[in-house]
Amino acid sequence: MTGPSAKTTRAQEVYDQIRDRLLTGELEPGSRLKLNDFVEGYGVSLSVVREAVTRLAGDGLVQASPQRGFAVMSLTIEQLLDLTRARVLIETMALAESIKLGTVAWEAAVIASHHELANTPMLTPDGVINADFTHAHRAFHDTLLSGCGSSRLQGVATELRACSELYQSWSQQLAHDDTRDIACEHRTISELTVARDEDGAVAALRDHIERTTAALVRYAEEAAESATA
Amino acid sequence: MTGPSAKTTRAQEVYDQIRDRLLTGELEPGSRLKLNDFVEGYGVSLSVVREAVTRLAGDGLVQASPQRGFAVMSLTIEQLLDLTRARVLIETMALAESIKLGTVAWEAAVIASHHELANTPMLTPDGVINADFTHAHRAFHDTLLSGCGSSRLQGVATELRACSELYQSWSQQLAHDDTRDIACEHRTISELTVARDEDGAVAALRDHIERTTAALVRYAEEAAESATA
DNA sequence: TTGCGCCAAATAATCGATTTTTACTTGACC
DNA sequence: GGTCAAGTAAAAATCGATTATTTGGCGCAA
Numbered sequence: 001m002t003g004p005s006a007k008t009t010r011a012q013e014v015y016d017q018i019r020d021r022l023l024t025g026e027l028e029p030g031s032r033l034k035l036n037d038f039v040e041g042y043g044v045s046l047s048v049v050r051e052a053v054t055r056l057a058g059d060g061l062v063q064a065s066p067q068r069g070f071a072v073m074s075l076t077i078e079q080l081l082d083l084t085r086a087r088v089l090i091e092t093m094a095l096a097e098s099i100k101l102g103t104v105a106w107e108a109a110v111i112a113s114h115h116e117l118a119n120t121p122m123l124t125p126d127g128v129i130n131a132d133f134t135h136a137h138r139a140f141h142d143t144l145l146s147g148c149g150s151s152r153l154q155g156v157a158t159e160l161r162a163c164s165e166l167y168q169s170w171s172q173q174l175a176h177d178d179t180r181d182i183a184c185e186h187r188t189i190s191e192l193t194v195a196r197d198e199d200g201a202v203a204a205l206r207d208h209i210e211r212t213t214a215a216l217v218r219y220a221e222e223a224a225e226s227a228t229a
Numbered sequence: 230m231t232g233p234s235a236k237t238t239r240a241q242e243v244y245d246q247i248r249d250r251l252l253t254g255e256l257e258p259g260s261r262l263k264l265n266d267f268v269e270g271y272g273v274s275l276s277v278v279r280e281a282v283t284r285l286a287g288d289g290l291v292q293a294s295p296q297r298g299f300a301v302m303s304l305t306i307e308q309l310l311d312l313t314r315a316r317v318l319i320e321t322m323a324l325a326e327s328i329k330l331g332t333v334a335w336e337a338a339v340i341a342s343h344h345e346l347a348n349t350p351m352l353t354p355d356g357v358i359n360a361d362f363t364h365a366h367r368a369f370h371d372t373l374l375s376g377c378g379s380s381r382l383q384g385v386a387t388e389l390r391a392c393s394e395l396y397q398s399w400s401q402q403l404a405h406d407d408t409r410d411i412a413c414e415h416r417t418i419s420e421l422t423v424a425r426d427e428d429g430a431v432a433a434l435r436d437h438i439e440r441t442t443a444a445l446v447r448y449a450e451e452a453a454e455s456a457t458a
Numbered sequence: 459t460t461g462c463g464c465c466a467a468a469t470a471a472t473c474g475a476t477t478t479t480t481a482c483t484t485g486a487c488c
Numbered sequence: 489g490g491t492c493a494a495g496t497a498a499a500a501a502t503c504g505a506t507t508a509t510t511t512g513g514c515g516c517a518a
Binding site for chain 3: 034035036046050066067068069070
């Protein structure tokens with residue numbers, strides 16, 4: 001019992017920490033995971049790291065190649081578009097269900113989580129993405145779907161969204177994208193949702209998801225060009 | 230290189246075999262998994278078994294309880310209804326997408342897989358569920374959704390369906406359910422799908438899924454009654 | 459010079475044993 | 489008679505080391 005947390009297993013802690021590093025973009029998509037570095041860094045045995053990484057592979061955040069190790073999951077543009085399409089279909093469906101079935105408590109939660117999101121700056125003074133914003137953003141989108149009455153459906157949506165977040169750090173450059181007003185997008189989604197405007201809210205959410213991907217694809221293509229140039 | 234297969238890792242083999250035993254119902258929902266038995270039975274080390282079981286937990290087929298081991302995932306009736314609802318929503322959506330987007334090759338695949346299913350007896354002469362039928366059934370449902378153009382969406386649907394299959398063996402008793410004509414249900418789904426009747430096919434698939442769950446719930450409640458009696 | 463195959467270092471996979479935690483049993487105390 | 493607690497047995501988690509596989513480099517031959 002050396003650390004602050006004593007109730008979880010080591011594998012769980014390592015899983016959580018690596019997951020965090022994946023989702024913050026500290027570990028870049030495509031880069032190989034050196035298990036030995038984790039062994040030293042976390043002061044645990046290889047078995048523990050293996051279990052953590054295996055679980056992350058199950059989540060779709062890490063790619064496992066038999067006999068060849070693990071790497072941060074890297075998507076081709078085609079796969080990214082596929083993921084986006086699946087997310088749009090599933091998230092909009094879950095949102096529609098929420099709007100149909102959601103209770104007043106759910107409405108309140110949506111308003112609350114949007115308020116928190118709206119009042120959390122996206123960037124820190126240093127110009128990097130604010131971790132609090134990431135959490136608030138995640139919570140907002142989760143809350144939107146939490147009225148659908150199916151934890152399974154919600155879980156699937158959350159899992160897919162996490163995969164998209166792998167590229168979040170790449171959107172950092174796009175945070176200055178002046179063709180978008182992300183705060184406004186969130187506000188629109190929140191308001192239409194609470195107003196129980198199913199079609200409107202669904203359309204707004206779809207736009208929101210697709211715009212992020214579009215920006216990402218644009219960024220990836222620029223990067224590819226400058227690489228070949 | 231002692232076994233017949235030499236190209237996969239041991240953990241993968243053990244994963245496949247345990248998964249098979251889970252889906253055939255040989256390992257009953259709720260029963261604890263004795264890792265040591267697997268160690269002896271498969272002649273591998275504990276690490277290998279652990280990795281396999283951890284992956285199965287990620288698939289939702291096994292429940293992992295920290296410090297308390299693993300058990301075959303067991304669902305309450307409430308959870309089973311939730312799972313069914315999520316399956317209906319996602320599978321019908323994928324089917325609708327397939328009907329909208331599917332190519333002629335997909336149509337052909339649907340017809341082919343239905344033909345194979347229709348000509349595979351559900352029970353062996355002994356009265357047990359035929360493994361070939363299980364495979365054909367799985368293939369048929371997968372093929373139905375394979376025209377949707379999103380491997381992600383298809384993957385999610387397949388994963389959820391696998392969870393339902395944990396209770397397949399319990400349906401064995403229900404195979405004689407004379408209120409249903411399962412072959413007819415499959416034929417209807419296949420025909421409406423190929424006819425591109427979106428609403429009809431979706432409704433037929435929904436019925437098919439919900440009937441299986443309803444039978445399962447009936448069975449579970451009977452079992453609960455006879456247990457308390 | 460180029461291509462093929464062999465050797466060595468690095469990395470992944472697996473193993474057997476140790477440590478830690480939980481579950482059960484037994485016995486004493488209330 | 490019932491409850492709680494200490495002790496014991498079982499099982500899970502973790503570790504350190506061994507074995508197998510891949511990767512990259514080197515030499516040899518065409």
